[in-house]
Amino acid sequence: MHAVELKNISKRFSGKNKRDFLAVDRIDLPIAQGEFFSLLGPSGCGKTTLLRMIAGFELPTSGEIFIHGEPMRDRPPFHRPVNxxxxxxxxxxxxTVADNVAFGLQMEQVPKQEIRSRVGEALAMVKLNGMENRRPRQLSGGQQQRVALARALVKKPQVLLFDEPLAALDLKLRKEMQIELKHMQQQLGITFIFVTHDQGEALTMSDRIAVLNAGKVLQVGTPTDIYEEPRSRFVADFIGETNFLSGQVQQHQDGITSVLVDNTLLLNVARDRELPIGTQVTLIIRPEKAMLYPLDAVKDHCIRGTVEEIVYLGTDTRFVVRLTPQSTIVVRRQNLTRSDLAVAAGKNVQVRLSPGSLRILEEDKAM
Structure with missing residues (x-):
């Protein structure tokens, strides 16, 4: 049994001039018990609407939501096993902090002794022991986020929903809270459904990710699957930085597909299926998977290019290299020593694009 299952869910809002807006379009999505599942996508993609429908704050126009096998259509938010x-x-x-955490239990008329016990347990989980009598204004942003989390945990929900809860935190604290949330989820075994537009956040915490755009789910998979094997240009472009090269299939031989880019550059791609000769395709390669070498280095699968731009980023350096009059590629190289920076703009280099690092994109399609 799934913790949450969405079956053919759609949500249509009425707009101005009697024009409807389709926010969520026929989504099927199973979420496993104890899974950290992220809904990832740009603003307006439908991810928050989807979360609100699971919580019961919005009702689907069509389709059904199940939580632990039970249909939720007629269940109001306060009768759903979620928070x-x-x-x-x-x-x-x-x-106070303690009263904020206790509020939901008080509304349910839980006995006072049990409330005190459960509030203490919840505050201990989020490491706020000793802060019971403080008020929200006396807390940092990170501590306030922990109070909100404790208030949700104290009711012992089967599923915990997060609507971009880390967005207001500074970068360093946000990264710390990402790791803490993941550890807490693993310890509690509760199903977490997390809405975010931050790709790094989703990759860091999730067991699986659903990438959404325009109300549709474009791809579902583990962080490794989503990053390494994107199924569409949108997913490849939205998750991290990606190079795109347009070309035409020339031949297949020994598990290698040769693609001619800009009618001048022949690249070899490891491919598990053959595409018809002449097919127009898009190749992708992540910047960290392309390698830079001097012209006199003897390496296979290298092509000549000219460095046009260099940006020092601390841990690594970002190079923009022109390969053809029409196409450039971004290469990111880790800064291990100062000698690694000895490449100047305008200098000719070799760029290694190995067959195993290149991917051919499939057509954009929703699930």
Whole structure:
């Protein structure tokens, strides 16, 4: 049994001039028990609407939502076995930390002794012991986020929903909280469904990711699958930095597909299926998988290029190299020593594009 299962879910909103807006379009999505599952996509892609439908704050126009096998269509939010952590935390400023965490239990008229016990357990989980009597204004952003998390955990939900809860934190604290949330999820074994537009955040925390755009799920997979084997140009472009090269299939031999780029550059791609000769394709390669070498280096699968731009990024350096009059490629190289930086703009180099690092994109399609 899945923790959450979406079957043919659509959501249509009425707009101005009687024109409807389709926010979510026929999505099927199973989410496993105990999984850290992220809904990832740009603003307006439908991910928050999907989360709100799971929580019960919005009802689907069509389709059905199941939580642990039970249909949720007639269940109001307060009768669903889920809880939500919001982006703005939604804490009561006039209540103490303990009272904020206890609020939901008080509304359910849980006995006072049990409330005290469960509040203490929840605050211990998020490492806020000793802060029970503080008010939200006396806490840092990270601590307020922990209070919101404790308030959600104290009700012992089967599924915990997160609507971009780390967006307001600074970069360093956000990265720390990503690791803490992942550790906490693993310890508790609760299903987490996490909405974010931050690719790095999704890759860091998730067991699986669903990439959405324009109300459709374009791809579902592990972080490695999504990054290494994107199924569409949108997914490849949205997840990290990617080079795109347009070309035409020339031949197949010994598991290698040869593609002619810009009518001048022949590249070899490891491919598990053959495409018809003459097919127009898009090749992709991640910047860290392309390698730079001096002209006198003897390496296979290398092509000549000219460095046009160099950006020092601390841990690595970003090079823009022109391969043909029409195409450039970005190469990122780790800075191990100072000698690694000894490449100047305008200098000719070799760029190694190995067959195993290149990918041929499939057609864009929604699941």
């Amino acid at each position: 939500t952590v919001f982006q703005n935390y939604a804490l009561f400023p006039h209540l």
